[in-house]
Every structure is written in structure tokens, then in C-alpha cells.
Amino acid sequence: MIVLSVNPLVSPDPGLFIWAVVAFGILFVLLRAFAWKPILAALTEREQSIEDALARAEAAKEEMARLTGENEALLKEARIERDNILREAKKMKDQIVSDAKETAAKEGARMIEKARVEIDSQTAIALALVKDQVASLSIEIAEKILQKQFEDKGKQDALVADLLKQVKLN
Amino acid sequence: MNNKRHFTSKFFRAIALFTLFFILALNNAKAIDTLKDAKTTVSDTAKAGIKAEKEEDISATILHHIGDSHEWHFWGEGENKVAIPLPVILYTKNGFVTFLSNKHDADQHGDSIFTVKGQSMVNFEGKYYYPSATKYADGSYVKVDENNIPINDKPLDVSITKNVLALFISVALLLIIFLNIAATYKKRTGKAPKGMQSALEPFILFVRDDIAIPQLGHKYAKYMPYLLTVFFFVWINNLLGLIPIFPGGTNLTGNIAITCMLALCTFFITTFSGNKSYWKHIFNTPGVPWWLKFPVPLMPLVEFIGIFTKPIALMIRLFANITAGHILILSLISLIIILKSVYVSAFAIPFVLFISLIELLVGFLQAFIFTILSALFIGMAIEEHHAEEHH
Numbered sequence: 390m391i392v393l394s395v396n397p398l399v400s401p402d403p404g405l406f407i408w409a410v411v412a413f414g415i416l417f418v419l420l421r422a423f424a425w426k427p428i429l430a431a432l433t434e435r436e437q438s439i440e441d442a443l444a445r446a447e448a449a450k451e452e453m454a455r456l457t458g459e460n461e462a463l464l465k466e467a468r469i470e471r472d473n474i475l476r477e478a479k480k481m482k483d484q485i486v487s488d489a490k491e492t493a494a495k496e497g498a499r500m501i502e503k504a505r506v507e508i509d510s511q512t513a514i515a516l517a518l519v520k521d522q523v524a525s526l527s528i529e530i531a532e533k534i535l536q537k538q539f540e541d542k543g544k545q546d547a548l549v550a551d552l553l554k555q556v557k558l559n
Numbered sequence: 560m561n562n563k564r565h566f567t568s569k570f571f572r573a574i575a576l577f578t579l580f581f582i583l584a585l586n587n588a589k590a591i592d593t594l595k596d597a598k599t600t601v602s603d604t605a606k607a608g609i610k611a612e613k614e615e616d617i618s619a620t621i622l623h624h625i626g627d628s629h630e631w632h633f634w635g636e637g638e639n640k641v642a643i644p645l646p647v648i649l650y651t652k653n654g655f656v657t658f659l660s661n662k663h664d665a666d667q668h669g670d671s672i673f674t675v676k677g678q679s680m681v682n683f684e685g686k687y688y689y690p691s692a693t694k695y696a697d698g699s700y701v702k703v704d705e706n707n708i709p710i711n712d713k714p715l716d717v718s719i720t721k722n723v724l725a726l727f728i729s730v731a732l733l734l735i736i737f738l739n740i741a742a743t744y745k746k747r748t749g750k751a752p753k754g755m756q757s758a759l760e761p762f763i764l765f766v767r768d769d770i771a772i773p774q775l776g777h778k779y780a781k782y783m784p785y786l787l788t789v790f791f792f793v794w795i796n797n798l799l800g801l802i803p804i805f806p807g808g809t810n811l812t813g814n815i816a817i818t819c820m821l822a823l824c825t826f827f828i829t830t831f832s833g834n835k836s837y838w839k840h841i842f843n844t845p846g847v848p849w850w851l852k853f854p855v856p857l858m859p860l861v862e863f864i865g866i867f868t869k870p871i872a873l874m875i876r877l878f879a880n881i882t883a884g885h886i887l888i889l890s891l892i893s894l895i896i897i898l899k900s901v902y903v904s905a906f907a908i909p910f911v912l913f914i915s916l917i918e919l920l921v922g923f924l925q926a927f928i929f930t931i932l933s934a935l936f937i938g939m940a941i942e943e944h945h946a947e948e949h950h
Contacts, residue, residue: 397622397626398622398625398626398815398882399815399878400815401815401816401819402627402716402722402814402816403715403716403717403816404648404715404716404717404718404720404723405627405720405722405723405726405814405816405817406816406819406820407717408717408719408723408726409726409816409817409820410820412723412726412727412730413730413788413792413820413821413824415730416730416733416734416788416792417784417785417788419734419738420733420734420737420784420787420788421784421788423738423741424737424738424740424741425737425783425784425787425788426784427741427744427745428737428740428741428744428763429763429767429780429783431744431745431748432744432760432763432764432767434748434749435748435749438749
């Protein structure tokens, strides 16, 4: 207590204390209402928005990874599908080709057969015709020869004699 | 290697220079003293008296600088004084009385009575008292006790003193700075901070993330305005106090009335936000042997005293640290006058600069300490204690 009364430094001055209470009170009320509240709100809001943005970025990254995976799977599927289709097509082509070959062979054989038959028949007809022709020609020649042969009496007798000779021999 | 040698040689040269100046200064002082010895014919006691007076004078000057005043003094004494007179407001027996301080400051020994609004008063060492009925032997109307403290009655002094003006300046400064920043925050919602906003945002976040949240937990938001206000109020006043000229240079946060006001705020907040377990801890401390509480309530008494010692420690710590810094700087400067040599300035001025830089750090540190301890005390009062958490 003696120290308090002796040293003016450690005895609070009532006037200054009153002004300090008033000034600090006003400062506190004004700053709380018009400075700290908006500042802290803005800080919280900004932090929240940054956090949100980060979370969104993370989500987008995950989504991206998911999509990429999905694409990969789709691509793989498509590739398999393509391979299948190609294989199928090849098979079908082979089938068609072999079918066609078979058909063609069959048809060819058939046609060849038909041609052969035709040729045979045509040949037969032609031969018959030729035979006829030969027969008529032979007869004609024979007729002409006979006519020529029998124009001379001597010859006819010679022939008959010859023929008779032959018959004798026989 | 070369660099190191260079540094060492530089260092030694500096030390040698200082030592030289110091010896010179000492010699000079001694020489002056011996000269005086030769000249003076007065007795030893008288000389001792003069010396004591000189020392008294310097400590009085330092105390005057760190104390309060009715004027903002720049330089000069008496007639040549350059100072801003400040309004004096006194609540006397006849009501409020106001006048400018330079109107009644010619006599500061309580020798002449002046009358304002029918109220007679005297000025004694810059303070206003009711005069005694009779004049004392030393020609003064003020009676002093053995410690040279007047025992006269005095009116309640609510003047706008140097400290009060400095307080208003700092409050205005804080309002300008933070209302501007708040406006910037509103204007630039969601954007990156800019200008003063970006300069002070780290400190706001520092108070929130390193002071409030660790000490107060999830209930921190309620106490943020107080902690922020205290932090920036203490810090800006600590810094303003380091500026040697107007509007700085006042020892506001080193004034016990201010630290008392701040500590009382913390005390009231702590006391009024104390929950059930806080009071239980004080009056029926769990985990303490019963014979410490009954029949002599030793622990409760200690804990109860603790309620008051905590804010008192807050008050003394800030006051003592800042005042000590001011005294240190003023003492180092006074060395030039004490040792009576201008050469001492070569030694004293770098030291003053060095201490001033340390004071910049101390200014921040004390603001931080005051705020974190306030948060700690409030945190202790609102902490939720669980049954198993006995200590």
C-alpha cells in the first residue's frame, strides 16, 4: 500500500481509467459490429469456398478417373465386339465362298453333263445324217457307176463272168 | 575462412571503438569532476546534495516522460516551452470545470490560488488540488507528507490528458484501419486479400488459429471480437509508444490504469462465462484430499485468490514490460547527460536503436501474451470437465 501511494506509476489514475473504459468500450462495440463480424464471416466464407472448391476438384478428379475407366472398358468391349464381328464375317465369307464353289462345281458338272448329252445326241443325229448322206451318196455313186458300167455290153458280160468266176471259187 | 576472419576483425574493431569511447567519456567525466573539485569550495555534503539532486532530476525526467501530463510536451522549459495544451476537465464540489491546461500552469508549486466557477484550486506539479486554508512555510497551499505526496483533497480529474488523447488517437486509428479492411472484405468477397487487408489478415488469422481456437475450443467464435480488439489495441499502442514524437511516444500500455482496465475486462468475461465445473473447481476442487477443504478451506481459499491474481498478473505484466522498455531507452539516452560527454552517444545511440528494435518485438510479444493469457483464462472458465478427468 505504501508503494502504491508513493509511486505514481503503480496507482491507477481514475480519470484515465474512466476514459479508457469509455474509449475501449466504444472501440469494442464498433469493431465488433462493423469490423470483426464481417471480417470473420468473410474469412470463414472464403475458407469454406476454398474447401468446397478443393472438394469439388477432388470429386471432378474422381469422376474423371471413373469416366476414363468407363471409357477404357467401353473401348475394350468395342474391340472385342469388333473382333467378334470380324470373325463372324470371315466365317460367313468362307461359308459363302465354299457354298458358291460347291454350287458352281455342281452346276458346272451338271452343265458339262448336259453338254455331253447334247453333244452325244447331236453326234448321233449328225452320224445318222452322215449315214443317210453316205447311203444316198453311195446309192447315187453306185447307180452312176452301174449306169456307166452297163453302158457297154462287153463289160457287162465280163463282169458277170468275173462274178461267176468268183462264185466258183467260193 | 577469409570471410570469418573479416567478420572477427570487424567485430573487434567495433568493440575497441566502443571501449575507447567509453574510456574517453569516463575520463572526460572524471576530468570535469576533478575540475569541479578544484573549483568548488563548498563542503562535501553540499556537493553530495547537488549530485543527488542531479540524479533525482534525471529520474524525475524519466518518470515525467513515461507518466501522464496535462500537455503534450515537445521541447523547452518554462517560457520557451513548446507543447500542445490539453483541456482540463475537473469534477469539483461545484460541478464540472473546464479550462485549457496552459491557462493555469505558470505556477506548479501550489503557491498561487486560482478560481474557476467559484472553485479555488492550486496547481501542484501539474495536478490540481483544493488549497489548504493557510499558506505553509514553503509558500505553498499544499501540504505534503514524508514521501512528498500532497495530502490535500483534490477534484476528480477526468481531463483529456496526454494519455487520454493518445488513447483517442489509437482508437481512431484502429477504427479507420479495421473499418476500411471490413469494407474491403465486403467489396472483395471471395477474392484474394489485397493491400492493408492482406497485411493484417495473417494477424487476424493468427489470433483465431493460434490463440482462440487452441485455448477456447469450439466456442471460440463468441470471444473472437474481444480477443481481436485487445490484441490490436495493445499492439498498436505498444508501437505508437515507440514513436518518439507526436502522436506517439506516450506510455499508454505502460500505464497501469489502461492495463487495469484491460485486465478487468478479461476478469469480468472470465467470471461471467465461468460454467458450473469452473466454480466447482474453485470451491470444491476435485481430486484434492478432503482435509485440505475441511474444516479449514485451504484449497478453496487458494483457488478463490487465484481468480483475482490471474488478472492482476496480466495487469502488472503488460504495465511492467512496456514501462521497463521506455525506462531503458530513456536511461540509455540519459547516459549522455549523466556521463556529461557527447561521445557517450556513440555508445548510447546504437544501444538505444538496438533496444528500440527489441521493443518492437516486445510490443508484439506482449500483445500476444496478453491475448493468449486472456484466452487461456476464459478457456479455463468455459472448459467442460468430465468426471474421469480428475487431477
